[in-house]
Amino acid sequence: MQYLQNYNPLNNQWASAAVALLPIICFFVCLLVLKLKGHFAGLLTVSVAIVIAIVVYQMPSVLVFTSFLYGFVYGMFPIAWIIIAAIFLYKLNDKSGYFKILRDSIIAITPDQRLQVILIGFCFGAFLEGAIGFGGPVAITAALLVGMGLRPLYAAGLCLIANTAPVAFGAVGIPVIAMAKVVSVPAIEISAVAGKMLPPLSVFVPFFLVFLMNGFKGVKETFPAVLVAGVSFAIVQFYTANYHGPELPDIASAVVSIICTAIFLRFWQPKNIFRFETEDGKEIPAPTQHSLKEIVLAWLPFIILIIAILLWTQDWFKKMVGWGTFSFDFTVLQSIIQVKPVVPVDTPVKSIYELPIIASTGTAIFITALITIPLLKVKSAMAVEAFSETFKEMKWAIVTIGLVVGFAFVCNNSGMSATLATALAKTGNAFAFFSPIVGWLGVFLTGSDTSSNLLFGSLQQLTARQLGIPEVLFLAANTVGGVVGKMISPQSIAIACAAVGLVGKESDLFRFTVKYSIGFVILIGIAVYLAAFVFTGILT
Template sequence: MFQPVPDPVAGSLALSALVAALPLLTLFALLGGLRWKAWQAGLASLLVALLVAVLAFGMPASQSLLAASEGAGFGLFPIIWIVLTAIWVFRLTELTGYDLLLRRAFGSVSPDHRVQAILIAFCFGALLEALAGFGTPVAVTAVMLIAVGLRPLKAAAVALVANTAPVAFGAIAVPITTLAKITGLDAADLASMAGRQTPVLAAIVPLVLVVMVDGRRGLRQAWLPALVGGLGFALTQYVTSNFLAYEITDILAAFVGALALVLLLRVWQPAQVLQDQAPEEGEPAAAGASAASAGGGGTTLTATEAESVTTAVSGRQALLAFAPYLVVVLLFTAVSFGPLKTFLADHSGWKLDWPGLQVAGSDGTPLAAATFNLNVFSAAGTTLLVAGVVTALVYRVRAAAAARALLDVVVQFRFTILTVVSVLALAYVMNFSGQTVTLGLALASTGGFFAFLSAVVGWIGVAVTGSDTSSNSLFGLLQVTAAEETHLSPYLLAAANTSGGVLGKMISPQNLAIAAAVVGMEGRESLLFRRVLGWSLLLLLLMCLLVLLQSTPVLGWMVVG
């Protein structure tokens, strides 16, 4: 059984960390610098990770390849399973023309793209993050933004940046629950501490979104809805995580944020409405796919009918346009609470020890990550599949046409599948060989300054794995250990891991591939990476400063315990 050590290179933690960083440096250099396609950068970086694991960290080649294979398996299920089914649901609206009605329905609230970005990407995306997580909000909201008229590149970038503040409490607060289990800290207190960090992001992110959509003019003309929606979400997130049930933090925050925004729009609209925008370099010429026939089995809107909804949308039309997403919310709510959740937890699928993979942790026990969870029945992708079936029935799409649409999605996004598989294989090799832990320990060795860097550790974890839950599993105990050595609050640093981690999600190659795929920009992930990298680093710096101040008497009163 292979047991990694943190300083395999000449017994030096610093040198080992520099070598461990090579796969990540390769990945980001190829994506952001040389502008390789994501699947090419992912495969090249995977090769570097394998070489580092074998040659520098002493991991047997067979174990390295087995770790990569489990990562690839996790990339296919549940990640790709979520992506494909989420896109399929939207394709059904395109087949029947209801994507046009969806655009008009949102336009009835506000035709302004800046406001729609807040309402869809931030508020509705937060609700999807609360119920599902694992890339679902990016996949769904990006195509919804295209449906209302945003350009593909902006739609993808906005969806990625919006999927930040809610992530710490995503999937019914699984990242918090996991962090508590890993560290042995109280889950409610961890949630309270995170709830005193992420609301700062929630108040700022909507302002960032309007800048992304329309630059300085957007901030000047649409700062009020951004502030109202952001503060409504932030205050609710704080109150719920600190004084109510932290598991429903994002659900309540999403509803309150959206409600505050809708109430504002009843009495206020931007002086100038932003709608049509010119294509940007490197993005598809069309902002969205046109309506197509459903193979004779659905209700297809003609050009005349599509034109008729440019002025008004009836209640029935609006209900049908929103039907797929209402079904998604209802189904995820049903499987997240009550008896159905209990039933699915008991009959979710199978847990399998990955054949031949034998890696031990620092305490000598086998790593739990070597167990593959094939939770077919409770997986978010399965819920989305059921939502797609229900949508096909509601829209009266023939089974053959619906199945053909799903097959077309698989074929179209084959390179996205390869990207996600290679990136998750990379993450598993780095994790099992000890590369990721070495990076975290190197940062933790900085002493008192680690209060500033603690959020960076979480950021690295999510950038590598694409998951705040995985980052907490990797680095949660490290944060607590560092807190003991530096005499800082373990709740502060543990919460910083999850709060900083959410800002790595937008640059994770896994999520970049998802966003690029759903807006028709496969192979151009590097363009999207450069678009969001600056925002990721800027917001990370803000979180680092917040945590640093919380470790001092300046904001020490905010710390739990």
């Protein structure tokens, strides 16, 4: 049995694309119109995708359901495992009482919650994105902001938006590195173009976060500090992406931005301090003074987490713990063949599922949580309670994550995702505008900028060559467009809701972010078109 992907099953590219778009429309309708819970929306969406794959694409049902199973399992591990470990770590800190100390120490830097969101959601979130990716940054920072007094939906939405700027270089540059290998272009060339396109977004996002919280009044009152945070991040991002490659931009930019902003706030604070009200309408109580030892202990689990993450990303460490990785071959998937123009030569889809029990980022976070138990003198009964609560709160989120990742694999393996991209590739020079939208769609469908780059990198490259445009522009556009698709991907929505206790409220969060995501990708499309035909010097 062999299934050659067909990107035009109806013999009309636009009709085929319209059918391939139906599962996405279904998901939008489920969340925006019907306001269904995430797991119901995911189930209906994947059901529509399965029917289309079998009936329209003539994909053998065994391949369809195996693709779904592969995706569902991948959604459980490593993705859901990262979120479970992150929430468990947060709960341990909260139950021990040390999270309140951590909160008070941040308020000591600035009592203004607009700037606290910048420090945690934007700066610390970017560091975590650069180190771990895969939804962990949103889970951790959203939980932190809820602990700081932000309402759950607000915290989740702000963190999803804040997480846009660093996604292109997330997980130590994997999105760009993976694409570079597929298209045989040096990673630093793609990194350099992305590093020229992203800094304006990196400066804009902190101001936009403040605007969402407090309007133009808030932007005016916090302008100097927000400018320091955004510009310091953007400068380091530009330098490292252009001259060092894709591995360092997020981590280096985040560290420099945190340091610069914290130092600046030692000498300047906004005249009007902005505070959110709690659910009962009262302001968050003023912070308590704590000893240096207590503050160090409160931050120690997160310092250990950073050290653990850096350790887990080292090649020598991955080799050392490689014995803890188990592989399972979904052999039947080898019969699914990707064809031109998505790939230069016919290529089977991946059939090996790897289970890196020790090398997983989730395990690094879980081990940090275990170290936290004696460190913060958490009683064993309290630790068991925290872990039990995590699973109880996460059960539907885990199901949702499995369903949406399974949906992604059905779309990708059947050829539906590529159908949409190849249709847009037929728009001629206008594809310069649609190029980042292809990346945006890829991240929406897969939940990963890396997956989007792997899926559409060759298509972007081939289209650029046909149009006589430097291929690195479209390659970079795919990853930059993808960063703003992250805030509406079903996977990200499910993770964010789980992190703040809003399982079942995915439609509310989706409605909060979708308009901004669409607006951002349109602006990026315009920027790429101008770079291709007007300001061509950006590529030199």
